[in-house]
Amino acid sequence: GQQVMQIPQYQHVQEGEDFTTYCNxxxxxxxxxxxxxxxxxxxxxxIQLVKSGEVKKQKRLTFQFGExxxxxxxxxxxxxxxxxxxxFCAGLPSGGxxxxxxxxxxxxxxxxxxx
Amino acid sequence: xxxxxxxxxxxxxxxxxxxxxxxAQDMNHxxxxxxxxxxxxxxxxxxxxxGAGITDQGEVPNGYNVSRSTTEDFPLRLLSAAPSQTSxxxxxxxxxxxxxxxxxxGEGSRLTVL
Numbered sequence: 001g002q003q004v005m006q007i008p009q010y011q012h013v014q015e016g017e018d019f020t021t022y023c024n025x026x027x028x029x030x031x032x033x034x035x036x037x038x039x040x041x042x043x044x045x046x047i048q049l050v051k052s053g054e055v056k057k058q059k060r061l062t063f064q065f066g067e068x069x070x071x072x073x074x075x076x077x078x079x080x081x082x083x084x085x086x087x088f089c090a091g092l093p094s095g096g097x098x099x100x101x102x103x104x105x106x107x108x109x110x111x112x113x114x115x
Numbered sequence: 116x117x118x119x120x121x122x123x124x125x126x127x128x129x130x131x132x133x134x135x136x137x138x139a140q141d142m143n144h145x146x147x148x149x150x151x152x153x154x155x156x157x158x159x160x161x162x163x164x165x166g167a168g169i170t171d172q173g174e175v176p177n178g179y180n181v182s183r184s185t186t187e188d189f190p191l192r193l194l195s196a197a198p199s200q201t202s203x204x205x206x207x208x209x210x211x212x213x214x215x216x217x218x219x220x221g222e223g224s225r226l227t228v229l
Contacts, residue, residue, distance in 0.1 A: 004157075006157070009155065033217065033218075035218075041222075042205060042220040042221060042222050042223050043158065043205070043207075043218070043220050044220070045217035045218060045219070048217060088157060088158065090158075090218075102160055102163070102173060102174070103160070103218070104160075104174075105150075105157040105158040105159070106157055107155055107156060107157040108157050
């Protein structure tokens with residue numbers, strides 16, 4: 001079945017440093033979504049990428065979707081303590097078959113920010 | 116709108132007991148799903164539904180049962196609880212039946228099986 005690998009599993013940064021998490025799929029994706037989960041909270045949708053090579057920005061967050069639609073990244077510029085949490089990617093496989101319509105989540109990257 | 120509401124928030128069971136986790140949404144979403152979250156394993160899909168009367172298995176369906184009699188409700192039943200089912204469970208819904216919309220998550224139900 002489809003696998004979505006996310007690295008790193010943990011990232012510790014000083015406030016003001018940049019942060020990047022990477023997501024790689026074993027199969028081509030129809031789209032990819034990113035979620036943030038604050039400690040003790042529930043995942044909250046951040047963004048969805050659909051097009052090959054797509055780049056989207058939300059303030060200090062930059063999201064990219066690879067040309068082959070098999071990988072994606074989330075980059076945070078100048079982290080703040082409010083960025084603390086777990087960031088998940090979730091890929092939707094393209095095409096039909098048994099995996100169609102089953103969004104697969106990566107393992108998540110736990111970000112801690114030291115003030 | 117309350118969004119996605121899960122109950123209970125916390126539950127402790129003994130091995131072999133059964134229980135139902137409740138999930139309700141008031142956004143008229145067709146798509147609903149249950150995930151379990153375990154450390155280092157992300158969110159794994161248990162069961163999902165694309166509308167009333169229609170359910171399907173996800174990645175880890177064994178030991179769980181679901182039904183969808185109404186658009187609003189999607190309960191998850193644990194038939195005979197096992198310690199391996201100790202986890203945090205999230206219900207999620209989406210307004211786009213073709214699975215391309217964002218997922219709205221409930222606040223989670225933390226289950227411990229002794």
